[in-house]
Amino acid sequence: MQNPAPIALFVYNRPVHTARTLKFLQQNSLAEESRLFIFSDGPKSPADNEKVAEVREIIKAAEGFRSVQVVLRKENMGLARSVISGVTELCEKYGQVIVFEDDLVSSPHTLVYFNEALSRYRNEDKVMHVGAYMYPLGQGDLPQTFFYRAATSWGWATWKRAWDYFEPDIDKLIPRFDAAKRNAFSIEHSMNFWKQMKDFKRGKNNSWAIRWYASIFLRGGLTLNPSQSLVNNIGHDGSGIHSGMNDIYNVVINPKPISSFPENIEENEAAYRQIRHFLKHRKGNLWQRLVRFIKEKTA
Numbered sequence: 001m002q003n004p005a006p007i008a009l010f011v012y013n014r015p016v017h018t019a020r021t022l023k024f025l026q027q028n029s030l031a032e033e034s035r036l037f038i039f040s041d042g043p044k045s046p047a048d049n050e051k052v053a054e055v056r057e058i059i060k061a062a063e064g065f066r067s068v069q070v071v072l073r074k075e076n077m078g079l080a081r082s083v084i085s086g087v088t089e090l091c092e093k094y095g096q097v098i099v100f101e102d103d104l105v106s107s108p109h110t111l112v113y114f115n116e117a118l119s120r121y122r123n124e125d126k127v128m129h130v131g132a133y134m135y136p137l138g139q140g141d142l143p144q145t146f147f148y149r150a151a152t153s154w155g156w157a158t159w160k161r162a163w164d165y166f167e168p169d170i171d172k173l174i175p176r177f178d179a180a181k182r183n184a185f186s187i188e189h190s191m192n193f194w195k196q197m198k199d200f201k202r203g204k205n206n207s208w209a210i211r212w213y214a215s216i217f218l219r220g221g222l223t224l225n226p227s228q229s230l231v232n233n234i235g236h237d238g239s240g241i242h243s244g245m246n247d248i249y250n251v252v253i254n255p256k257p258i259s260s261f262p263e264n265i266e267e268n269e270a271a272y273r274q275i276r277h278f279l280k281h282r283k284g285n286l287w288q289r290l291v292r293f294i295k296e297k298t299a
Contacts, residue, residue, distance in 0.1 A: 004034040004115050006094050008086045011102040012041045013051035017234060018102045019058050026064035030111040036065040039086045044076040080208040091160035098157040103235030109257040110230045114157045117224050126265050128162035128221035132230040136251045137274045142227035144260040146268035151216055151223045153209035155231040167215045170201050176218055185217050190279040228254035248282050
């Protein structure tokens with residue numbers, strides 16, 4: 001394995017989440033050998049000044065890494081522009097990058113997993129993305145890691161050779177999808193990926209992640225994923241820009257290191273079926289949806 005990939009951590013106005021994310025990152029094997037770059041977005045409005053300042057005090061004190069470089073944005077770039085800019089910058093300089101946002105707790109083995117995967121598939125053009133999150137599939141018959149078509153954004157890594165194919169222009173992406181591709185892209189319409197594309201076009205979201213997945217998909221790329229998640233998102237408490245108050249995607253983090261990677265560069269059919277089943281049934285029956293709706297409204 002070469003030198004550990006640089007870590008990009010994107011933060012904004014959530015001091016408690018940021019502190020937890022940093023704490024778990026510090027506990028990772030390879031943390032002391034890794035360069036950490038923290039990108040702090042500027043306040044969107046005066047109401048955010050205090051929280052942004054709190055976050056900046058936390059990140060200025062970050063330690064436990066080979067080096068820590070803090071980038072303080074004077075203006076508010078928004079998450080999408082901030083991620084695209086930071087990932088591009090580090091890919092240009094280091095050829096690879098590991099990406100975290102400010103609401104992710106990680107396994108102590110997450111950085112080792114990322115770096116081993118980045119090293120193992122460095123020259124495999126079809127492999128374009130390494131994800132650390134996986135849905136709570138609840139079935140133990142999958143291998144430790146597998147290839148799949150969609151890209152998760154809760155803890156991920158990539159190479160410059162793959163990121164070079166990122167197409168941010170939605171008007172160049174959408175015309176390349178016919179009905180068959182839309183079906184495959186949306187996991188047989190079990191997930192609202194295509195709706196996210198249309199919503200971006202209409203200005204209803206500003207997702208970098210859906211454009212990254214579309215860029216991968218249109219090149220026939222694959223993503224590497226663990227069958228048991230190595231991160232959990234703690235932002236589903238109403239505090240995030242794009243988060244809702246639910247626990248559909250909560251997972252138990254894998255406490256063990258990853259020791260097995262796929263040899264064949266092809267999508268794992270069993271994993272695809274399990275993910276499709278989870279996505280189709282993730283919201284539960286009508287009663288479960290109603291209970292969750294009431295909880296969210298009264299929380």
